[in-house]
Amino acid sequence: MVTKTDTINSTEMVLRTENLNIFYGNFLAVQNIWMDIAKNQVTAFIGPSGCGKSTLLRCYNRLNDLIDSFRAEGKVYFYDKNLYAPDIDPVEVRRRIGMVFQRPNPFPKSIRDNIAFGAKINGYRGNIDELVETSLRQAALWDEVKDKLNQSGLSLSGGQQQRLCIARAVAVQPEVILMDEPCSALDPISTLRVEELIHELKEKYTIVIVTHNMQQAARVSDQTAFFNVKTSEKGGRTGYLVEYAPTELIFNDPQQEDTKAYISGRFG
Template sequence: MLFNTTVTATDTVLQTDNLSVFYGNFKAVRDVNLNIYKNKITAFIGPSGCGKSTVLRCFNRLNDLIPGAHIEGRITFQETDIYDRRVDPVELRRRIGMVFQRPNPFPKSIYENIAFGARINGYQGDMDELVERAIRQAALWDEVKDKLKQSGLSLSGGQQQRLCIARALAIEPEVILMDEPCSALDPISTLRVEELLMELKEKYTIIIVTHNMQQASRVSDMTAFYNAQATEKGGKMGYLVEYNPTEVIFQSPEQQATQEYVSGRFG
């Protein structure tokens, strides 16, 4: 199934309608309704166990890889239901890329880390040009241009994470999902990644899960605050408390629970 490619800059790119996520019979997240806007950075915040990473992984169907995981409700990407049987999850993951919490470069050269995904996706253009463009977009070119044949594992942690971002960019996605991409990085590397995100949103739509309140307030345009409630069987079920422009969430939130969380009273 082809996705709609006629969206404008003000359109909703991703939308959830009463999204609930299950692992077997356990409801991990309930009734999430939100719109993700084009060329904006949206931050998911909240305490551990509130479902923010679970929701993030729904957007490119990574939860499909977990036995027993399924959703109720609807998620649309450019007006197409991504759980429709006619949607190819591989194509979806090309259009909606993912950067994980810990840098995970392939045990290959820096060059091949970038080229690998493009080849799998049938890229027919100039591979050297693609590799350089992706690495430049990830603000890494000046640091690695003379050692592209060296292993990606030889880079520092911060460089490895930017290499993983470049790898995601090389398959030319429209949306980039980031699950706590700075949690394993030092402050200087974190700042470099944050600066990079501000540049990338000119071309991409970005959703970032973060435990760092300062990071969310610095880089995001929209913020979704999730919380969790205890279930009868002793687990936790996440839910969306509030979704608003970031300045509203941090300066004048509509919900008391949001105010308590962003002011550090719990979480």
């Protein structure tokens, strides 16, 4: 039997939060998160709407900094670096910890330039054609687009656009890829392609995925974190971590009543 301790402790940790509280203005959106994310694994965040899955995800690459009212208390470590320390450059953080969003959002540029653009901005000095090919191959898209690299990225289907966004993310050679409901705008076949891709990508990258689809979490992830939301003293709805364990345990032998209720569809 797999135990939480065996699986999580035997692996190197890439991201770690310590007593993380996340605010929007005075509103405490997410409370007291202590959590380690393991290298070369897929970690899924599940839980009802508003429990703070996306808010927490965006803390890992400082994307919340772009929201004026955002404030974090506590620590977020990337290996041994505190990501919110004053000497940390958020642009470099976002290069090393990339992101794929819910809706595919290619640049209104050619397929080739979608890959080349970010790499050039990040100072890539190698052969761009090779980078374009390697990145598209890693995103399982090369065979479908190799003859039309100069066409607009927006001319692709939704599923292809999402894989182009994944290719764009891997082109800057990140270590972690954050995915915020990456399949929610895709049809079932495109969803399956992206899920297969996630499996392949974890050989090279650490992946954290927010998903509303529990079957998807069960299919793609190694670890699952279940979050819930409670009404705080001030009346706001605050998210918190209920249970975090290997996916197999969360779905087959959850320890918390709320997790049992959620995965059996009794709420959320």
